[in-house]
Amino acid sequence: MNQNFYQPIAGEITDIIDESSTIKSFVVVPEKEFAFKTGQFVELTLPGEGEAPFTPSSSPADTKKMEITIMKAGRVTALFHQCKKGQKVGIRGPYGNGYPIEDFVNKEVYIVGGGVGLAPIRSLFLTLVDRVKDLKCVVCRFGARTPDDFIYKKTLFGPWQKIDGVKIKLSVDKSDGKWTGNVGVVTTILSKDDVNIENAVAVVCGPPIMMKFATVKLLDFGFSAERIYLSMEKNMSCGVGKCGHCMIGKYYVCKDGPVFTYDQIKGYPNIWD
């Protein structure tokens, strides 16, 4: 059958959550059940306006609806920010590989996230929490510019920190005066003793500059390049490894990624730009 993967399925925005001054989460209900793996992404269309790639921030266990967290960064994301409940959208996907959860079994999972990079991490986190018994532990180090810039505050500042097998530490670049945690970029709260590196995997997602310095630090700690999983943000248009925009060397980020080990991509130029 000649199926048209350029054709989106219909969906509707049923709820909108303000996360920070520049970030909102949208609850999207697709017209039919929509299964995805954590870390995979969708192309979300605002009909007649444009399309952009987003990794759902919700758990893949819910196939009836998904949450998509969007930072106002360009033309299409600004238009999404103007949307109201009831807005019809188009959804293509899911695309890409997602996180290799099975490789994390019996390991300590060390998650480093920053800014809106917490969106894919939230989906991963919820997936890991469901299987926390299969893991040694989940250790999170998250950063944001200011306390207000943290997304998912309601869960992040409270319930998530109380989950057995989960340890979370937060840092902000700039305090608001009331912040009692660490002040500094997220790499300042990474420590060699956070996890048993011999039996750990690291997952990094955030702004390119943070991913670069976090990776350098993780390598310094002794993480092997094969055990550092990076969620690469590139210009992904078609989603199916053809249009070319997202290439890192021979890889199409949309099809072969967006999750890569550092080992896979370290030899190619300008990966952090």
Added chain:
Amino acid sequence: MEAVFISSLKPFLDAVAGEMDIYVPKKSGQHFVYTRFDSSADTAAEFNNIRACTPVKEFLLPLRELAAIFPEPFDPNDIKPFAVFGLKDCDLRSIEILDKVFLEEEFRDPLYVARRQKMFIISSDCFDPGESCFCNVIDGKSFPESGFDLNVSQVKDGFIIEAGSQRGKDFIKKHDELFTDVPAASLSEHDKNRVHTQKQLEQQNADLKFDTPIKELLESGHDSEVFDVEAKSCIECQACTRVCPTCHCFYLYDTKQKDYFSKMKMWDSCMRLSYAAVAGGANPRKVLGDRLRHRLMHKFAYFLDRYGLQMCIGCGRCVDADAGGIDIRAILKKLNEEIKNKSKAKVAK
């Protein structure tokens, strides 16, 4: 060889046109461009001695096409059969390259599949390679050996037509009355012509020899200054990627119509500044030399790693079209010089 003979092109093209639209090369200035063949017109059909100026991808990936309609889908298979006459071996190899991308098992591009299945390919021998042609350096030939439905070779007294597929055989059978057996003299003339053109290519590209496979030239020279130096004359017109039959980058954009929304697919170019930029502002190839390097790495290394063949056919269209005078052959030569100097330096140490 299963072949037949016809003394003039017109009845043959008329027969094809009786079954489907057929596009034929037409001389425009110094070059050939494609135009729809009109059986009723009283003009002589032209045989192009060299590839057309425009790339064959135009027939399979139009410059701009409808990709999806929202909310009611459209049927991408609604394409009428069509034929293209006069494609050369380089063109056929460009189709082979596009097939790798758009027919790959996991994600077969429905728009490409529909056109590819409906396309009747009538290739022909090349007799007059251009100054920029270097297909022989990239494992190409002046005449097609596969990838066509029918192939036409011009000889003094007419044309030899060879079937390369079941569809081609069926066509010849159906129009049996048009053709005669190939005269023995024509057959030997045809063989001589092929040898002659291939030799001509080898002579004109005699100095385009490399000490290592082209992939290694590129990989070894990945940090070479040659890309920045060559890119200095680039005016970012993107003509190189537009005329390239193997460049296939595209972008999707959405439009509003009167009572529906549509998603369009349009050619793009990796030489464009914001090509790989993301909304947040990051751009891995802000520098023009980096874009030129990426384009060549894609052609000779990345594509080869991924699909097992190079994404260049040596047709020279990019050389002809480049307003800034950038010549892919010259870049490869310079990289070859650099690799030679590197190994000399090693020996000296």
